[in-house]
Amino acid sequence: xxxxxxxxxxxxxxxxxxxxxxxxxxxxxxxxxxxxxxxxxxxxxxxxxxxxxxxxxxxxxxxxx
Numbered sequence: 001x002x003x004x005x006x007x008x009x010x011x012x013x014x015x016x017x018x019x020x021x022x023x024x025x026x027x028x029x030x031x032x033x034x035x036x037x038x039x040x041x042x043x044x045x046x047x048x049x050x051x052x053x054x055x056x057x058x059x060x061x062x063x064x065x
Contacts, residue, residue: 009053017042017058024056 014020024030030044040058
């Protein structure tokens with residue numbers, strides 16, 4: 001197995017971007033890096049700025065059938 005030494009980013013799809021921003025920003029106190037409202041995405045720094053990022057993407061409408 002090859003050991004993981006570095007990790008830059010992860011992305012999560014969320015149903016409610018505003019509620020998720022409150023959780024990750026306020027409750028977990030992650031530093032907001034950038035918001036792209038038109039793309040419905042927010043990025044947070046994990047640890048020190050420039051080390052790792054978390055991307056929160058609001059999912060589109062889910063269609064059934």
